[in-house]
Amino acid sequence: MAHNRVEMVMRALETALLDGSLPVGARLPAERVLAERHGVSRNTVREAVQRLAARGLLRSRRGSGVFVTDQLRTGIASPWSQLVADHPALRSDILEFRHVLEGATAYFAAQRATDKERALIMAQLAQLEQARQDGDMAAEARHDARLHETIAQASHNTMFLHLHASVLGMLREHIAQSGTGLRLHDQAASQSLLAQHRTLCSAICDGQAELARDAMQDHIDFVRAHAVDDATP
Template identity: 60%
Template sequence: MTTSSRGRVEEVMRKLESALLDGSLPAGSRLAPERQLAGQYAVSRNTVREAIQRLAARGLLRVKPGAGVFVSEQLRSHLPSPWAQLVSDHPALRSDILEFRRVLEGATAYFAAQRATDTDKQKIRSLMQALKTAHEQQDTVAESDADAQLHEAIAMASHNVMFLHLQTSIISMLREHITVNGVGMREQDPVISAQLMQQHQAFADAICDGHPEEARTAMHTHIDFVRRYFRQDEDAQISCH
């Protein structure tokens, strides 16, 4: 391979790596066909093929004969299962998780309001509609699932590589935390369910309208509401014993 050929391969690799980092190519997604990528990057198909093979050798891509090339799960460096199990088994850690979510998701909401593209906003609005539909149908499981997906979409819309990968690296735990606790809160009291809906609408609107401070404040308000709910619930359980 000539020096110029190696340079073109490395250039394609850098572009694909950038797409992996910024979430344009999320875990599990399928790459465009070689012919399309060659046209997009103005290189030969052999150059694209070599770049893909190198990234596959590093575990970042998976080549499935007859199906295509897919992004691996390697960038989603999930927490070790023993830690996730400890968090699940010890409700007292819930306060720490919510404290962490307040910091992380307040920041992602702030930057999402600054940087969300039209596609990001469309995704956020679509998930808000799914949240509303599930709420109206009193389907608490579907509502909580849409809730978790909404928080993920906001992280994507922040377009900050570090925030995105910090959140996706523990997304399985956060997603379970949001879904399980969301179902419990919504089933407990319809008034609380309505308040949660209003809170999600507030930070979604602030993000889509491009108001960073309002988005961060609305997210903090939401997380603080959840923290107070569980603190009161824990106090009530203690008083019963």
């Protein structure tokens, strides 16, 4: 029975690692808090944490607590980041991947987003619009990337969230680079990107799943087409 309780706590913590509830660098709640949350003893929590630490997913810092490592993320993202840096042609593959993955996250976000998450999405859109109004292209690209992350969180699908968390650094960097490049290259493209994000956010917040998916995929196809154009002599 004690073994089953340890496994239960481990599964709960693993789910939080996968879905981003416990992001890289986050400090775990105190043993007492976790024990109360899961209805188990502190010894059970301690054993579950020790097992996850043995797998490299958590790390204990003397006097500071237990923290989430980057084991999950670096296992996927790290080599890809270097490959993308060394081989720009792979960016087309990233956009193809984003077309599929983010189209699905937008679809499910429209179906599952809570009122709080819809408010967060619209807040991110407002920041994106303000950066556009200020003419701050670097900030605009950063808010662009954060908006995509917020939409992924609102999808409430553990595997999608895991993929986003695993390759998040690479995708965020790519979104920022692509967005900044387009905005520097063409002011009309910058306005188009903002209009696409407005359509996307409206569809999600209105619960129109198919329209949200199509809006996200149209947005990424636009970026992909312009990226190809930019690469053409």
